[in-house]
Amino acid sequence: MEGNWNRVLFANLSSGEIWVDHYEPDVWKENLGGVGLGLFIFEKIAKYVAPLSPDNPLVFTVGPLTGTVFPNTGRYSVVSRSPLNGAIAEGNGGGFIGNEIKRAGFDAIVILGAAGAPSILRIGNKIRIEERPELWGKNYFHTEAKLRSEDGSRVAGIGRAGENCISIAAIINDGGRAVARGGLGAVMGSKKLKAITVRGGKEIPLNDQRSFFQVSRRTCDQLVGLTQVNSDKNSSTAYASPVARPSYSLPRKDNDAHCANCVTGCPRAGGLKWDYLGSPEPQTIASLLPFTDGRDFEQIARWNYYLNDAGLDTLSMSKVLSILKLGIHEDGLTPSGGNREDHFVHKVEDIFRNVENGDASIMPFVLEATTPENFPDLLGKTNKKQSTGTNKITSMDEIYNSLIVCKFAKLGIDTLSEALRFSTGLDYSSDSLLASASLIAKRRESLNKKMDEF
Numbered sequence: 001m002e003g004n005w006n007r008v009l010f011a012n013l014s015s016g017e018i019w020v021d022h023y024e025p026d027v028w029k030e031n032l033g034g035v036g037l038g039l040f041i042f043e044k045i046a047k048y049v050a051p052l053s054p055d056n057p058l059v060f061t062v063g064p065l066t067g068t069v070f071p072n073t074g075r076y077s078v079v080s081r082s083p084l085n086g087a088i089a090e091g092n093g094g095g096f097i098g099n100e101i102k103r104a105g106f107d108a109i110v111i112l113g114a115a116g117a118p119s120i121l122r123i124g125n126k127i128r129i130e131e132r133p134e135l136w137g138k139n140y141f142h143t144e145a146k147l148r149s150e151d152g153s154r155v156a157g158i159g160r161a162g163e164n165c166i167s168i169a170a171i172i173n174d175g176g177r178a179v180a181r182g183g184l185g186a187v188m189g190s191k192k193l194k195a196i197t198v199r200g201g202k203e204i205p206l207n208d209q210r211s212f213f214q215v216s217r218r219t220c221d222q223l224v225g226l227t228q229v230n231s232d233k234n235s236s237t238a239y240a241s242p243v244a245r246p247s248y249s250l251p252r253k254d255n256d257a258h259c260a261n262c263v264t265g266c267p268r269a270g271g272l273k274w275d276y277l278g279s280p281e282p283q284t285i286a287s288l289l290p291f292t293d294g295r296d297f298e299q300i301a302r303w304n305y306y307l308n309d310a311g312l313d314t315l316s317m318s319k320v321l322s323i324l325k326l327g328i329h330e331d332g333l334t335p336s337g338g339n340r341e342d343h344f345v346h347k348v349e350d351i352f353r354n355v356e357n358g359d360a361s362i363m364p365f366v367l368e369a370t371t372p373e374n375f376p377d378l379l380g381k382t383n384k385k386q387s388t389g390t391n392k393i394t395s396m397d398e399i400y401n402s403l404i405v406c407k408f409a410k411l412g413i414d415t416l417s418e419a420l421r422f423s424t425g426l427d428y429s430s431d432s433l434l435a436s437a438s439l440i441a442k443r444r445e446s447l448n449k450k451m452d453e454f
Contacts, residue, residue, distance in 0.1 A: 003423035007106050038077055039090070052165055052186065054191065058193075075098045076179075080187045083187060089182025093156075095259055159310040161310050170312060288318050395437040
């Protein structure tokens with residue numbers, strides 16, 4: 001095949017078996033890749049067990065454009081059953097590991113079973129499951145630095161939140177990018193899988209390389225032009241937050257974030273003294289504002305860094321902290337004799353200790369924080385019971401998430417179908433992409449109905 005490798009890697013952590021499976025061309029055309037492929041694989045092998053059961057598959061996928069020169073395609077997707085609400089959880093993350101997975105020669109990685117001891121899955125010239133108990137109990141950034149220093153691989157892993165199977169745990173990669181929704185980090189932790197490391201170097205096969213490069217170049221030029229128009233407005237994505245905008249003065253434009261193949265970047269709040277802190281999402285800024293004096297962006301960035309390191313979904317956790325009323329900032333005052341940052345960290349550490357000691361008292365607050373009423377855009381497609389009009393899913397969302405194309409680029413369906421034809425050689429059209437979107441939505445709905453029965 002071209003565009004795709006038609007190679008799905010399976011790793012059973014319980015038995016230690018590793019094998020590769022292949023599918024018919026119609027599977028690839030109908031399901032596209034990404035979320036569509038993840039839902040297809042999940043339905044094919046799922047046993048409808050509890051989310052933290054060893055038999056709950058954890059499916060990493062990329063798309064038919066991933067790893068090529070086509071712009072804004074450097075992402076990956078993860079599908080499993082959510083420990084947060086029992087529905088199908090699907091999330092996608094940016095960074096560089098998506099390209100690495102594709103260039104390692106795989107379209108998907110399926111994790112089955114649970115390791116007997118904390119382990120990692122290494123994917124490169126050789127593929128192996130490797131016990132690494134010394135990494136257990138470490139947070140994510142330590143784990144990433146250690147594993148990258150060993151062979152230069154890209155890393156996707158969990159912090160202590162995932163190890164403790166906290167249901168808002170995220171999978172983190174590339175210095176703080178996160179697959180955050182639905183508790184997928186808890187599923188990874190339940191399998192005693194600390195990290196996946198990937199190192200690839202293969203060139204993606206293309207059906208019509210010359211034509212594909214032409215459409216890629218044209219699309220790049222269009223996106224770069226659009227980016228220049230947007231940056232001239234001197235704005236930051238943090239201004240998208242209705243809570244943050246009226247009360248918050250943010251630095252702008254000087255810390256754009258780029259994933260692999262990205263020609264636009266996400267212009268976020270920058271100008272930080274500590275570059276390693278990265279930049280929080282707008283919703284995270286808005287949620288953590290009540291814990292500061294309303295202007296302390298550097299403090300929020302520190303907290304965001306800590307939550308990423310712990311492997312927690314920053315949006316969910318900030319809501320939990322709000323509901324718990326932790327007294328981080330009461331009546332405009334820092335707790336007496338304390339440092340606001342230390343107080344925040346100690347409160348989160350208390351949650352870890354409680355979970356480690358078998359006290360699940362945090363879970364009701366997690367559930368309260370992540371209801372559609374309290375956080376309508378948090379669960380998105382993982383929420384079986386979301387109210388009408390909440391985070392409405394469109395056909396283009398299905399296409400973007402299955403091709404693994406950044407939806408913020410807002411590429412048109414005709415451009416995408418053209419790129420796919422030149423990449424894969426399959427007869428994609430706008431109508432066939434919309435038909436695939438409908439199929440993917442119906443499969444998700446069918447899976448969630450079955451989940452309700454188990």
